[in-house]
Amino acid sequence: GVLEELVIESPLVVPEQGGVRVQVAVGGPGESGSRTVEVYSLREDAAGGDVWTRHATGVLSGSDHAGGAGFDFAAWPPAGAQPVEVGEFYAGLAESGFGYGPAFQGVQAVWRRGEEVFAEVALSEEQRKEAEKFGVHPALLDAALHAGLVDSAGVEESVRQPLDWNGLVLHAVGASALRVRLVPAGPDALSVEAADATGGPVLTVDSVVSRPVSV
Known part of the structure; x- marks a missing residue:
């Protein structure tokens, strides 16, 4: 029901030639019913x-999170949110050494309202078939x-990458586009709520902690 925690310890590097075997190991239930x-x-x-390289460790919970996103995504974009220019965003990242391929350049529009960030993100036409x-x-x-x-002032020499996920709940599957709300949730952390184009909840995350990663 809930990914209570997932800590990413090391990146998984895909070689130019050949493949990589991936193993996910889930432990038995503890006293609380949670599993590693x-x-x-x-x-x-x-x-x-x-030897096998460990990339991440986490805790799964059987808790029934039947609820959805607490934010109302039906009125979009939200009242009072100011648009942010996104045109050169990925080009700026590439110049700093963080080049995302076409499949990962999904930001379509961004708005800000105080500390809140709202966005529309979508898969490319080719990727939509895989959603x-x-x-x-x-x-x-x-x-x-x-x-x-x-809308960061320039791109930092070390872009932050999400390394610690807490309280992730998936409410619907197969989305190819999202409406997103990001809000600060502590030092270096954001809470995430995402909905589909009708405002139906897709994903909530209590907090995602990001750390600087150098090129």
Whole structure:
């Protein structure tokens, strides 16, 4: 029901040639019913003595989060939100060494209202056909977080990457476009709410903690 926590420990690097085996290990239920989860990988060309690399650890809960996003996404964009220019956003990231391919350039529009950031994000036409294969398409989820960087004064030498997820609940699957609300949730942290084009809840996250990652 809930991804209570997921801590990303190291990146999974895909080689130019060959593949990577991925293993997800889920533990048995504890006294509270929660379970541990760990994500590992091993390159297909690994030697016999090589070990699996652990990339993330987390906790899964069986809690029934039947509710949805607390914010009303039906009136869009929200009253009082001011538009932010997004035209050169991805070009600016690329100049700083963080080049996102076309599939991951999903930010369509951004607005701000005080500390709140609102955004429209969408998959490319090619990726939309794949959306139903995922709970939430990874490129769409990534684009939702990009929105928080759009109006930064220049692009920092170290772009922040989400490394610690807390209280993630998926309310609907297969979305190809999202309406997103980001709000500060503590030092280096954002809470995330996302809905579909009708305002129906898709995803909520209590907090995503980001850390600077150098090129």
